[in-house]
Amino acid sequence: MIKSLKVLQNPLANSSYQLDILEHSPTHKHASFKDKVAATGMFPLLASGVDIFQVNMGKMCNQVCKHCHVDAGPDRKEIMTRDTMQLCLNVLANSPIKIVDLTGGAPELNPDFRWFVEQIKALGKHIIVRCNLTIILANKRFNDLPEFFKLHQIEVVSSLPSFTQDRTDKQRGDGVFEDSIKALQMLNAVGYGMQDTGLTLNLVYNPAGAFLPPSQDALEKEYKFELMKKYNISFNSLFAITNMPISRYLDYLLTTGNYDKYMDKLIAAFNPAAVANVMCRNTISVGWDGYLYDCDFNQMLDLKVTPVTSQHLSDFDLSLLQNREIILKQHCYGCTAGAGSSCGGAVAE
Amino acid sequence: MADHYYNAEDLGKFGNIGDYQKEMADKFFSYYGEVFKDGALTAKEKSLIALAVAHAVQCPYCIDAYSSDAYEKGFSEAQMMEAVHVASAIKGGAVLVHGVQMMNKVKEISM
Numbered sequence: 242m243i244k245s246l247k248v249l250q251n252p253l254a255n256s257s258y259q260l261d262i263l264e265h266s267p268t269h270k271h272a273s274f275k276d277k278v279a280a281t282g283m284f285p286l287l288a289s290g291v292d293i294f295q296v297n298m299g300k301m302c303n304q305v306c307k308h309c310h311v312d313a314g315p316d317r318k319e320i321m322t323r324d325t326m327q328l329c330l331n332v333l334a335n336s337p338i339k340i341v342d343l344t345g346g347a348p349e350l351n352p353d354f355r356w357f358v359e360q361i362k363a364l365g366k367h368i369i370v371r372c373n374l375t376i377i378l379a380n381k382r383f384n385d386l387p388e389f390f391k392l393h394q395i396e397v398v399s400s401l402p403s404f405t406q407d408r409t410d411k412q413r414g415d416g417v418f419e420d421s422i423k424a425l426q427m428l429n430a431v432g433y434g435m436q437d438t439g440l441t442l443n444l445v446y447n448p449a450g451a452f453l454p455p456s457q458d459a460l461e462k463e464y465k466f467e468l469m470k471k472y473n474i475s476f477n478s479l480f481a482i483t484n485m486p487i488s489r490y491l492d493y494l495l496t497t498g499n500y501d502k503y504m505d506k507l508i509a510a511f512n513p514a515a516v517a518n519v520m521c522r523n524t525i526s527v528g529w530d531g532y533l534y535d536c537d538f539n540q541m542l543d544l545k546v547t548p549v550t551s552q553h554l555s556d557f558d559l560s561l562l563q564n565r566e567i568i569l570k571q572h573c574y575g576c577t578a579g580a581g582s583s584c585g586g587a588v589a590e
Numbered sequence: 591m592a593d594h595y596y597n598a599e600d601l602g603k604f605g606n607i608g609d610y611q612k613e614m615a616d617k618f619f620s621y622y623g624e625v626f627k628d629g630a631l632t633a634k635e636k637s638l639i640a641l642a643v644a645h646a647v648q649c650p651y652c653i654d655a656y657s658s659d660a661y662e663k664g665f666s667e668a669q670m671m672e673a674v675h676v677a678s679a680i681k682g683g684a685v686l687v688h689g690v691q692m693m694n695k696v697k698e699i700s701m
Contacts, residue, residue: 403664405666407666408666448662450661450662452658452661452662453662454662455634455662455663455664456633459628459632459633459634460664463634463664
């Protein structure tokens with residue numbers, strides 16, 4: 242299994258180094274994202290509210306995916322403590338935010354994951370878990386996750402970059418496809434993705450290479466047909482997500498000589514209609530240590546939210562955060578290319 | 591003028607042909623866009639046909655564009671190579687079937 246950039250002491254593990262590459266390409270000048278947004282009349286880009294509270298529960302993961310923007314893996318030890326979770330719960334108890342989106346790493350690897358889910362549910366919030374599927378089979382103690390998810394009516398969102406083994410394993414590691422299929426069958430068995438159960442199972446496609454996602458609608462139809470035909474698997478929706486040029490995916494782009502071409506593709510596909518719907522406008526992203534960011538990508542680049550008096554859960558001020566100015570950098574092109582991209586897939590026609 | 595006939599960067603300048611004749615270029619690109627939309631065939635199926643035709647007409651720009659497009663749309667390496675073989679078989683067959691014409695001619699003039 243490959244190691245994280247951090248453990249390999251790769252300079253790209255440093256967010257400042259990544260930002261320097263993004264803002265000052267070593268080989269090519271790319272149009273400024275801020276200028277592109279300004280041309281649409283939407284600069285500075287402001288939040289429209291805080292509807293989604295996305296919590297990164299830690300960087301530990303049982304997989305080491307080549308595109309991972311978190312640089313997650315088994316060798317990452319950063320993990321959210323119960324004290325920080327309690328700060329999340331305090332914020333949620335005193336705010337109208339209805340959706341809590343749990344991500345990682347593999348959030349289920351956090352020893353307090355189940356406790357946290359139960360506490361959030363007790364507050365009446367809707368929970369999304371970004372489950373990498375293979376965690377369900379990684380150890381016996383995770384085999385009952387489908388039942389646990391069902392018990393708490395959790396919405397499950399899972400990555401499956403292809404309905405073929407070849408492409409999935411190329412991106413996510415050997416054996417991931419086979420385990421993912423087994424995990425999807427286990428989720429289906431308890432009712433996830435099945436008609437009239439109310440148990441939502443959404444899949445995520447992201448390109449296994451230096452290219453943009455094709456049409457989300459066309460891909461969803463194809464996934465549904467192929468997964469049903471070959472594996473008798475059902476799911477609700479497919480989200481097509483663009484790979485952000487940061488962290489491990491940035492490393493891939495640079496080492497394969499694809500960086501400039503990929504940035505050119507993102508820029509050429511800039512869609513002004515996607516700007517208004519980017520996810521940072523209604524999301525707040527919480528780091529494993531309780532700091533606040535506009536999105537999970539800004540979190541990995543250590544770009545904390547602009548209101549300096551509300552950059553940590555302990556100082557959470559909804560009145561400041563709900564109309565904050567979003568921090569824009571060159572990687573943001575990833576969310577505005579083509580049909581746009583978010584944790585919920587495409588955001589524009 | 592470059593000192594070679596094909597330049598990869600020229601693919602990105604395809605739209606510039608309208609600089610010299612806008613009306614026809616606009617009509618062509620409008621038609622082109624319409625052709626590749628989902629219809630009786632899906633946009634994905636059309637991409638693979640385009641890949642095969644690109645090889646048959648040996649257009650490096652088209653091969654560049656449709657190798658990317660077909661892969662991005664989800665075709666596997668094996669599927670794409672089989673499409674190239676289809677183009678090859680048709681082109682090879684087109685040559686060989688003219689052998690019948692050659693045979694006809696030879697039969698006509700031989701004793």
